[in-house]
Structures are given as structure tokens and as C-alpha cells.
């Protein structure tokens with residue numbers, strides 16, 4: 001089988017028109033822009049900006065504020081404030097240097113290039129509630145090109161609301177639910193990375209990406225009774241994990257970063273502030289930096305504001321130093337930002353989710369709620385909604401944990417995978433020391449999912465997990 005890249009959607013005009021030519025040029029320019037990774041220097045520019053902000057903060061706090069306090073007859077107070085501030089500043093700088101110097105983990109360093117694997121035929125027979133209407137039985141999951149879709153749309157598991165298959169007949173799926181044992185009808189193990197092309201094997205096509213969006217618009221499916229939850233499948237088969245840009249089968253949870261132009265292990269997001277991605281290897285340092293910055297900015301904001309309010313700009317002066325006002329505003333802004341960031345990432349790590357993966361789960365919840373609204377449940381019917389959601393959870397499991405294909409089984413397991421064991425007194429969970437427990441390459445999918453990544457109803461779960 002030839003392994004040419006799948007044809008991409010292209011704007012083709014029957015008759016060239018003025019507006020059409022402009023549109024075509026704009027579309028191809030956008031495609032070029034989106035496909036090209038950012039130059040290294042541009043990516044790292046924000047690191048210089050960040051260091052610049054830190055340097056300016058030091059100048060204003062130590063060089064202006066503290067000096068003025070000390071020279072104005074408040075030496076002990078000035079020294080005390082400055083010592084505390086310097087410790088927090090050093091902590092933040094240390095965490096920052098650690099996170100910008102620790103690579104997130106580049107998938108290409110661990111996986112060699114290979115041709116695109118093919119999908120075994122009839123992998124997932126869809127339950128065709130509202131399919132294309134042409135009688136095709138190709139589950140839309142096939143059209144998911146994760147290397148194109150995952151960053152911008154946040155879709156982790158293919159089309160979020162593609163119709164799910166009905167409970168599979170026991171002969172096809174029920175034999176070994178809790179193992180990576182051969183599952184596909186042709187006896188090919190989905191976990192071994194290579195799928196020999198059967199006679200009717202198909203390549204995942206890049207087309208029809210629009211159809212999941214049009215389905216999403218259908219929301220809960222109109223009035224009447226709620227249609228129930230449609231959890232998204234997860235791309236576990238090698239054919240679904242193939243990155244056409246890097247020409248590799250991505251390890252579990254790796255995604256392609258468009259900015260860096262490469263696949264990142266356990267990709268969380270691309271962070272402009274650190275000039276690189278947050279991934280398996282540096283997520284813990286990213287969180288340590290968020291913690292340190294939150295505490296540092298709160299200290300800076302609090303002490304500057306308190307002394308300025310009390311003294312009206314400093315000892316013996318009536319005017320407020322405008323440079324201190326700038327730092328007060330910046331500190332407030334970054335305190336809010338890093339507090340939110342730190343809290344959110346703590347929550348995600350405890351739930352064994354990356355930012356990308358959490359978007360898929362959020363979408364499940366949003367759709368649940370849209371479906372209930374569409375079914376006529378008003379916002380005041382809190383109890384009825386709660387009961388409906390509980391019935392969905394009873395059928396599919398709680399979205400954040402049981403319905404999360406990467407749920408590590410416990411909050412602690414998820415935390416240690418990203419944050420390490422913490423060392424003595426858990427210092428490694430707060431300070432930028434130690435290493436994560438997970439290597440970013442090996443993850444065991446939630447056994448509640450089928451080996452190919454299809455979410456299963458509770459009744460189909462391994463018995464001990466129901």
C-alpha cells in the first residue's frame with residue numbers, strides 16, 4: 001500500500017473570480033501560517049519579556065521602595081520586608097529557570113518514524129442515529145486527524161459527540177474487557193503499534209471534519225426527552241494516534257504543538273511565558289513556578305499597597321511613586337493569573353487530566369447540560385437535572401474520573417505521575433526539585449474503556465470496577 005499523506009481539504013474554484021481568488025489566497029496563507037512552527041527566536045522572546053518584568057520589579061521594590069523606607073528612618077522595617085521579598089524572589093526565579101530549561105519531552109526522541117498505520121475494517125460499527133444518510137458505516141472517528149485538530153479545538157478523543165455504538169454484541173467485544181488482548185475482529189492487537197493492512201483496511205481520512213461540528217450544534221437533540229450522554233471515544237489505536245507532520249505514531253497522551261512544530265509527550269499546552277510547551281517532563285516545574293509566583297506577587301502587592309496607603313507614597317513624601325503603582329498593578333494582575341493557574345493545574349493533575357484532555361471532558365458536561373435544556377428542563381429544575389446527570393453517571397461513569405480514559409485510579413496516582421513522590425516532607429511538590437514519576441511514554445488506559453478507546457457503559461466494565 002502506498003503511504004502518501006491523505007488529501008487535505010482544498011479550496012477549488014470552478015471559475016476564478018476576483019473575490020474567489022482573494023479568498024483562496026487568504027485561505028492558503030492561513031494554512032501556511034498554521035502549518036509553520038514559530039521561529040525559535042520568536043518563541044523565546046517572551047522569556048526575555050518575562051525576565052524583563054522580573055528585573056523591573058526588583059528595581060522598583062528593592063531599589064526604590066525598600067531604599068526609601070530605610071533612608072526614611074524605617075531601617076528595621078525596610079530590611080525585614082526586603083529579606084522576605086528576596087527569598088520569595090529567589091524562589092520564583094529558581095522555579096522559572098527550572099521550567100524554561102527543562103524540556104517537556106519530545107516524542108520524536110523516543111519514537112521512530114513510520115508509515116501511517118491503517119485502520120482495521122469495521123472497527124466500530126456506529127449506531128446511526130443521524131449519520132450522513134448515504135448508508136456508509138464508517139464511524140466518524142476515522143476522520144479525526146489529531147495532528148491537525150487537537151491543539152486548536154482541544155479535541156482529545158476524536159469527534160466529541162459522534163454517535164456512539166450501541167452496546168456491542170458479546171462475541172465481538174465482551175470476551176476480554178480488561179486486557180489489551182487482541183480485540184479487533186481480525187485478531188490484531190491494537191497495542192502493538194503496527195496493524196497489518198487487511199484487504200479492506202482504510203486509512204483515517206482527513207475530510208468531513210465539519211460534520212462533528214454540525215452534530216454538536218444539534219446539541220441535546222431537540223425537545224422531548226433528553227437523549228442521554230454521548231461520551232467521546234479516545235484515540236487509542238495507532239492509526240488514530242498518527243501524526244502526519246512528525247510521521248510517528250504518537251505515544252499515548254502526546255499531541256502535536258503547532259507552535260513548536262513537534263509532538264510533545266503528555267502535552268498540556270504551549271505556554272508563551274516559558275517559550276515552550278508544558279508536557280510530561282516539566283509540568284511539575286510549571287506548577288512550582290505558578291505557586292512561587294502567586295506567593296511572590298501577593299507579598300509584593302500586599303507590602304507595597306499597605307505602605308503606600310499608610311504613608312501616602314513613603315516616609316516624608318506626599319506623592320505616590322508612579323513606578324510603585326505600576327508594580328502594584330502588575331503584581332495584582334499576575335497574582336490573579338497565577339493563583340487561578342495554580343489552582344486549576346492542581347485540580348487537573350489530581351484528576352489525571354491535561355488541559356487538552358480536560359477540554360474534551362468539559363464538552364461532555366456542556367453537552368449534558370445543553371441536552372437537558374433542549375429537553376425542556378428549565379434552570380429552576382435543579383433537582384430534576386441533578387437526577388438526570390446522576391443517571392448518566394450511573395450509565396457511563398463520572399466524566400472526570402471513570403469517564404476519563406487516562407484516570408490513574410486515584411488522585412494520588414495522578415498527582416505522583418506528574419509531580420513525583422515529593423521526597424522528604426513533600427518538598428518536591430512545592431519546590432522545583434525532583435522529577436515526575438511518569439516518563440510520559442507509558443500510560444495504562446482506563447480499563448473502563450474498550451482497548452480501542454471506545455467508552456463503554458458501566459454494564460460492560462470489568463466486574464470489579466462496576
Ligand SMILES: [Zn+2]
Nearest residue numbers: 243246256263
Ligand atoms: Zn507531531
Ligand SMILES: [Zn+2]
Nearest residue numbers: 257260270277
Ligand atoms: Zn509548544
